[in-house]
Amino acid sequence: MGKLETLDIVMLVLLPLLSGALWYMVGYADRVKNSKWRLLWLVPVASCFLIVYVSGLEKLLIPAYLASAVTAVGLFIPERKTRRAASVASWVLVLISLPLCLFSKTYRSVDYVKDFNDGFESMKAHYVLAEHKEVDWDALYEKYLPEFQAANKAHDKVANEIAWYKFCAEFHDLHVNFGSDEKTRDAAYTRVSGNDYGLVICTLADGRTVAIEADESLSEKGIRNGTEIISWNGIAPAEADELNELKQMYSFADEDNEKFYEGFFAAGTGGDTAEVVIKDESGAEKTVELTELSGDYYSRVKEAFKKIKGGMNVGHMTVTKINDTTACLRIKLMQFDSLSEKDNHKQMKQELCDNIREMKNQGVRDIIIDIRENGGGSGTMVKAIGEVFAPEGEYYYVSDAYFDHDKKCYVSEGDGKWKTVGDVTVKGENILGDEGRIVLLVGSDSVSAADHLTKLMSGFENTTVMGFTGPSGSAQGVSPIKLKSGTFSYSSSLMLNKDGTIFIDCGTDMQADDDAEVIIPFDENALHAIFDDGNDYLMDKAVEYLAEIER
C-alpha cells in the first residue's frame, strides 16, 4: 500500500464500509419508512466528491468513483433488492480500482507531454531572445516532442528531466532552465553520463588533451593528472566528446566557454573497457586498456567541474585578507536579504564599505572580487556594489526596454535593436582611492546578475576581469513558471545596451558581450595546482597580477 496516496487509501477503505453500512440500513430504512433515510444513499457520492476535491482526479480510480455513484441509485429506486445490488456492485467496483492503483505505473503520474506543451507554449509566447537567437520553434517542437512522449509512455520522471535539459541547452542561454528535485537531477545526469574509467579528459590551452581527476588505480597503467591522451577508443577526445549524451544536456551561452570544456565528456563513452592511446613519460605513445570502474561518470566529471569552477570557500559577502595589501570579497549570489532589496541595499552597502575601510586601515590596498559560481540575483545589488567600487564619475550600466502595454510586447526597431525607455547608471564612490586596483574573478558559472557585474565593472578604469573563461553570457530578466513535473524558467524581460541592442546575450554567433579581459591559460601549471595540490590557481594568479601591476 506504500505507493498509494493517503486520501486514495481513505476512499478505497471508506467506500466499502459505507456500502456495507447501506446494505445493513436497507432493512432498517424500510421499517422506519421515513423518506429522509433515502438521503443516506447520497453519502458515498458526497464523501467521494469531497476526497476528489482535495486529492484531484485519478483515471485509475474511476471504478471507485462509479462505485460511489452506483450507491446513489438507492435514492432513486428505494427497493430492497436494488439497494442491496447497488451495495454489492459498489464493493466489486472498489475491488477493481485497488489492484489498478497498486500495480499500474500510470497511477497519479504526471502527463509529461502536456507539461512540455504548457512550458513550450509559454516560452514561445514570452521568450524575449527568440528573434535575437533566431529560434525555430517548429523544428524544436518536432525534435523534442517524441522524447517527452517516450518519457510519458514509460512514466519515466528521469527521462522527462533528460528531455527538458536537452531542450533547454538548445537555446544557449543559461536562463533557460528546468528543475524538479536534486535526486531526479542527479539520476538524469548519471543515466546518460556513461561509464567511469577513472579519469576525465580536458583540453589544455596549447590544445593538448590530458587526464584530470585521475583515479589512483590508473597510475600503474601510466595515467596520472596531466598525462596526454592521444585518442579514446580510436577517435580524438573532441570527437568522443560529441558521442556522450551528457554534453547535449550542458548549456553554454558563449562559444569560448564551450570550447574550454571540450573533451570533458569524452571519457564517459565506451563499453566494459576503453582503449586509450596515451603519451607516456618518455614521450612515446602507448595503448592501454581501461576497465569500467562504475556506471557513473557524472560523479567524476562533477568533481572535476567543481575544482575548476569553484570559488573561494568562505561566507557570502565576507571580506577576507589574503596578504598585506590584498583582500578578497566573496559574492556567492547577487542577493543579500529581502530587507536589503527593499531599501536598495543601502544597509548592505554601508556594511560593505565599513568592512573595506577596516581592511584599508590594516594596510589593504587592492580587492579581488570573487564571483565564480555566482548564480545571479538582483540587478539593484549589482548597482550597489558597482557604486562602491567604481572610480569617481558616472558609469553606464544598462538600459531598460520599452514595453507596449496595448500590444503587450517589447517594441522592435529593426536591425536587432529595441526601443529603450531609460538608461541606468552608477555613480562611483571610489572606496579604494586612486591607488587601489580590483580584480574581478569570473567563471563560466558566473551567471545573470554576475554577468551584469562583469559587464559593468569591465568599464571601470580600476578593474580587471580575470578567469579561465569569461562569465556565462546570459543576462536578460528571468521568470519561472510552475509545471506539474518541475519549474521551468526562461528569459522574459529584456535588458538592452544604450543603442537598443541586446545586453550581453549572444545571438546565433554564440559570442556573448562580456568576456574576461585577462584569460588565464589552463596549462600544466594550472592543472597540477588545482588537481594535485588543491590550490586556488586563479586566486593565486589574481594576487600575482595585482602585485605586478603598474600603478
Added chain:
Amino acid sequence: MKNLIKAQLYQISHTRVYYLVFAAMMLLSALFGAVEYLNGSDSLEEWQKLTASDFATRIDTIVTLSMMGMTFFAAYFCADDFSDKTANYEMMSGRLRKQAYFARASVSIVMCTLFGLIMVFTSLGVSYILNGWGDSVPFSAVAIRILLLTFPFIRLSCLYVMIAFFIRRSGLSFLAFYGLMSVVSILKAADDDSGVLTAFSSIGKLMKYNEWHIFGLESGVEVVYTPMPEAGFIVRCIIVSLAVGALYLVIGYNFFHSDDLE
C-alpha cells in the same frame, strides 16, 4: 406553474427582509470597490493607482461574497414556504409537486444568478468611477469573464436548491450552505486543470487571469495579464455547469416528489 412563479415573485417583492439583505450586500460590494479610493488612491501617481482593471484581476473576494449572498436567497426562496405550510396548501389545492418544485427552483436560480452578477458588476463599477479603468485588462474581457460566471452560478444555485429541498428548513439550509462554503474554503483543493470539477473551480479559473511578469532595473516589476480564458475551458464550463446543474435539480426533485410533507 406560471401562476406559482408569479406568486413567488410577488412574495419576494413584498418581503422587506430580502430588500434589506440585498441592500446590505450591495453596500458591502460597493465598499470593496471603493477600498482603494478610501485608502487614498486619489493622491497617488497614475502608475501607482490600483485601477478598476487591476481590481478586476483580483475580484474573487467579491465573487465569494456574492456566493454567500446567494446561499441566503436560495435557502429562503426555496425552503421558507415549508415552515408556514404554504407549499403544502399549494399541493392540497391541486398543484403538482413538480410545479411547486420547479417554480421555486427556477425563481431561485434566476434570482441568485442575477444577484451574483449584479454584485460583481456593482463592485467593479464603483471602482471604475473612483479610480478609472486603467490598462491592465480591457473592459470587454472582464465583462465576458463576469458574464460567463452565469454558468457556474447556475450550477451553484441548483446545488443550493437541491439541498434546500432536502432540508426544507430555511435557516438550516442557509447554515448547511454556509458550512459547505466554509469546508470548501478551508480545504485546499487539488489542481483542477479542467476547471470544471466543481463550481468553485470554474469560478476560480474564470476569475484567474494568466499572467507573466516583466521588469527592468529602474522600472520595477509589472504584471502582464492574458485577458481571455481559453476557448476550450469556456465550452467545458458552459456544458458541464448546465449538465451538473440539471442533475442536481433532478436529484432534488426525485427526493421531493416522494418526500413526506407532514
